[in-house]
């Protein structure tokens with residue numbers, strides 16, 4: 573049986589305006605990703621990888637085109653709706669990790685479930701960290717790293 577499409581990007585473009593200059597970063601990008609598959613975006617520095625991922629994750633808006641995630645048109649969603657979709661469905665490992673330094677690894681992973689009001693945020697987060705082999709690190713605190721490309 574054919575797997576369903578989890579993410580569909582259609583004729584996406586993104587431009588940045590600065591004064592009278594317009595920088596076109598993404599131009600008519602279209603692709604579809606099947607549920608359960610792994611996908612890598614590969615390209616030289618500055619080619620628009622981070623911009624594309626940011627738009628697919630609902631962190632940024634496209635200038636033109638459509639992003640359909642699990643049947644939801646993300647490009648039309650309100651900020652509130654995007655927040656809900658990110659909280660529930662999207663995991664994002666940033667190059668600079670964006671962890672809250674005053675919280676342990678476990679507490680950092682608990683945040684989205686706590687925002688959703690889950691009763692078992694702590695045990696759920698603990699289970700997730702164990703699943704990726706980080707059971708020794710549950711109560712470690714993030715080390716602050718400087719800068720780095722995103």
Ligand SMILES: Nc1ncnc2c1ncn2[C@@H]1O[C@H](COP(=O)(O)OP(=O)(O)O)[C@@H](O)[C@H]1O
Nearest residue numbers: 588595597616617618619620621622623624722
């Ligand atoms: N917020 C922004 N404003 C203006 N230009 C941007 C912005 N974000 C990215 N760019 C430009 O868009 C291009 C692609 O950047 P980026 O998506 O970070 O590429 P990559 O991740 O492939 O290195 C670069 O030329 C970058 O300078």
Ligand SMILES: [Mg+2]
Nearest residue numbers: 621622721722
């Ligand atoms: Mg990048």
